[in-house]
Amino acid sequence: MEAFIDVERVEKVFEVRRKTGFLKRERRRVRAVDSLSFTVARGEMVGYIGPNGAGKSTTIKMLTGILTPSGGRLRVAGIDPSRERTRLAHRMGVVFGQRTTLWWDLPLIDSYRLMHRMYRIPDARYRENLDRLVEHLDLGELLDVPVRQLSLGQRMRGDVAAALLHDPEVLYLDEPTIGLDVVSKTKVRDFLRQLNAERATTVLLTTHDLQDIEQLCSRVMVIDHGRMVYDGALAGLHEAGESERTLVVDLERELPPIEAPAPARVVRVEGPRQWLAFPASEPAAALVARIVAEYPLVDLSVREPDIEAVIARMYADRTDRAVP
Amino acid sequence: MGAWRVYPAVAVGAFRRYATYRAATAAGVFTNTVFGLILVYTYLALWEARPGLGGYDQAQAVTYVWLGQALFAMLAFQGGGFEVELMERVRTGEIAVDLYRPVDLQLWWLANDVGRAVFQFLGRGVVPFLFGALFFPTALPGEVAVWGAFLVALVLALLVSFAIRYLFALTAFWLLDGQGVAQALMVTGLFCSGMTLPLNAFPGALGEVVRALPWAAQLQVPADVLMGESAPLGAFAFQAAWAVALLAVGRLVQSAATRRVVVQGG
Numbered sequence: 001m002e003a004f005i006d007v008e009r010v011e012k013v014f015e016v017r018r019k020t021g022f023l024k025r026e027r028r029r030v031r032a033v034d035s036l037s038f039t040v041a042r043g044e045m046v047g048y049i050g051p052n053g054a055g056k057s058t059t060i061k062m063l064t065g066i067l068t069p070s071g072g073r074l075r076v077a078g079i080d081p082s083r084e085r086t087r088l089a090h091r092m093g094v095v096f097g098q099r100t101t102l103w104w105d106l107p108l109i110d111s112y113r114l115m116h117r118m119y120r121i122p123d124a125r126y127r128e129n130l131d132r133l134v135e136h137l138d139l140g141e142l143l144d145v146p147v148r149q150l151s152l153g154q155r156m157r158g159d160v161a162a163a164l165l166h167d168p169e170v171l172y173l174d175e176p177t178i179g180l181d182v183v184s185k186t187k188v189r190d191f192l193r194q195l196n197a198e199r200a201t202t203v204l205l206t207t208h209d210l211q212d213i214e215q216l217c218s219r220v221m222v223i224d225h226g227r228m229v230y231d232g233a234l235a236g237l238h239e240a241g242e243s244e245r246t247l248v249v250d251l252e253r254e255l256p257p258i259e260a261p262a263p264a265r266v267v268r269v270e271g272p273r274q275w276l277a278f279p280a281s282e283p284a285a286a287l288v289a290r291i292v293a294e295y296p297l298v299d300l301s302v303r304e305p306d307i308e309a310v311i312a313r314m315y316a317d318r319t320d321r322a323v324p
Numbered sequence: 325m326g327a328w329r330v331y332p333a334v335a336v337g338a339f340r341r342y343a344t345y346r347a348a349t350a351a352g353v354f355t356n357t358v359f360g361l362i363l364v365y366t367y368l369a370l371w372e373a374r375p376g377l378g379g380y381d382q383a384q385a386v387t388y389v390w391l392g393q394a395l396f397a398m399l400a401f402q403g404g405g406f407e408v409e410l411m412e413r414v415r416t417g418e419i420a421v422d423l424y425r426p427v428d429l430q431l432w433w434l435a436n437d438v439g440r441a442v443f444q445f446l447g448r449g450v451v452p453f454l455f456g457a458l459f460f461p462t463a464l465p466g467e468v469a470v471w472g473a474f475l476v477a478l479v480l481a482l483l484v485s486f487a488i489r490y491l492f493a494l495t496a497f498w499l500l501d502g503q504g505v506a507q508a509l510m511v512t513g514l515f516c517s518g519m520t521l522p523l524n525a526f527p528g529a530l531g532e533v534v535r536a537l538p539w540a541a542q543l544q545v546p547a548d549v550l551m552g553e554s555a556p557l558g559a560f561a562f563q564a565a566w567a568v569a570l571l572a573v574g575r576l577v578q579s580a581a582t583r584r585v586v587v588q589g590g
Binding site: 061064066085086087089090092096099101117118 | 340344421
C-alpha cells in the first residue's frame, strides 16, 4: 500500500510565556505533538480522536502546512506541506465544523464561483461537480440564499461542497457534524461514505461524535498528550480499552445472582432479570451454554460495549499513569 | 486559466458584499455630507483670518474639504476597511481558513480592499462631492488630462492606504487583540492624512515631516494633483515609492507572521 499521508516521529513544541510576577515571565515549552508516527493509504477513511488539547488540531495544521513541525518528517502526497503549502492546497479540502470558508454576506453560489477561480477548476468540471454536489447535498434551494441566513446544517453542507469542488485527493474534516440535528448528520455521513467509496478520496476525520467514527471509519487513531495511544480497527479498540460486553438474562423467576465462571460476573439484578459483564474479546457461547444448562432461561440478549465508555476508560487509564 | 483570475473575483465579491448594506451606505453619505459642511464653515472662517494659508485660496480649501469627505470611506483614513476583518480573523483563528487556500494572503486582501474601495468611492464618495461642488465655490479643473492624472493619483493613494493598513493589521499575529492597533491607526490616519487640516498648512519641521510620511500620499497628494498645485509625475513618484516600499515590507512581515502563526482556538 502506498502511503498517501506519511508522518514519521513528528513533534511540535510551542513556547508559552507565562506571567510569574511583575515584568517577570517564565518560558515554558509545551509539547503538543510528541514523536507521532502513522501512515494513511490513498482512499482510506480514518477517524482521529482524542480529548481536548490532545494534539488533534495541531496534527491537522501540520498536515495542511500552516504549522511547521519542530521535528520529524511529514509528507502528504509526497509534498512537504509547510514548504509547499499553496501547491498542496490545490489537492486538499478542509472543513471545519465551527468555521466557514463561505462568504458570509453573499449568496452561497458566489462562494462557489470564487472557488472555481481560486482552484482554477476547468469550466466543464466545475459545472459537473457543482451539479453533483448540489444534488447529493441537497443544496438546490440554497444557492441563492446569503450564507448568513442558512441554518447550521445547511451551512455545513454548503461548506462540505465548497471543500470538494476542486476534487481534492484528501479531505480533512474537523467536527463536521457538530451542532447538527439527526437528519443533517445522517445526510452528511451518507454523503461522505459515498464520496469515499466512489471517488476514493482519502478522509481524515476528527470528531467528538463517536457515531461519526462508528458509521464511517474502519480504522481509528486515538491520540492523547500528543502521543498515539491506539491505531487500528474500531473493533480492536474494545480490547485495547479492556471493554466488556453485557449479557442480559431473563429467568423464569427471581433467583440469587447467577454463579458465572470468572471473569464473567453479575453486575445487576432486578427481579427475574440479571445483567452479566464479560470481556468483549471473549465469545459469549460458553457463558450462554452454561446458563442454559443450569438456569431456567426465558430470554437473553447481548449488548455491545459503548465505544464512548471504552475511550473514556482509555483516557482515564493514561491520566492515572501520567499523574503518579 | 491563470492563477490571477481569482483576485478580480475576490474584488467583485467584496464590492457586492458592501453593496448589500444599503442603510449603512445611506447613513455614510449623510454623515460625510454633514461633516463636510462643518469642516467647510470652519475652514472658511480660518481662511478668512489667514488668507492663503498653506498656499490655498478659499475655493481650494473648500475643494480640499469635499475631496476629503469623498475619499474618507474609500481610503479608510481612520480604518474600517479590510484590516478590521483581518485582525478579527487572526484573533478568532478564522485566519486558518485563509491559509488553507491556494492564494497569496497579501493579494487576496488587496483585492478585497479594492472591491470595497471602489464601492465606497461610488456609493459614499460621489454624492457628498457633488453636493459640495454644487453649493460651494470650488476650484475644480476643466481639463480632462488633469482629471486623468487625479485618477492615477487615486489608485496609487489606495495602494499606499492598503499597504499601511496591512502592516497595522499584521501586528495582530503578535498582539492577537487588534483594538489598540485599530485606535492607533485611526488617530495617526486622521491626523497624518490631512483630514483635520491640509498638511500644506502645517508649520515648520512638523509640516516637513508629515508631508514626507506615507499618509500624505492619500489625500494631500491627490488633492494637489487635482487642483494643479503639484506636478503629476513628481506626485506619482512620491506615492509609488511609498506603495512599493510599504507593500514590500508587508510581504516580509507577512512571511514572518505566517511562519510564527499560532492559530487561535482549537
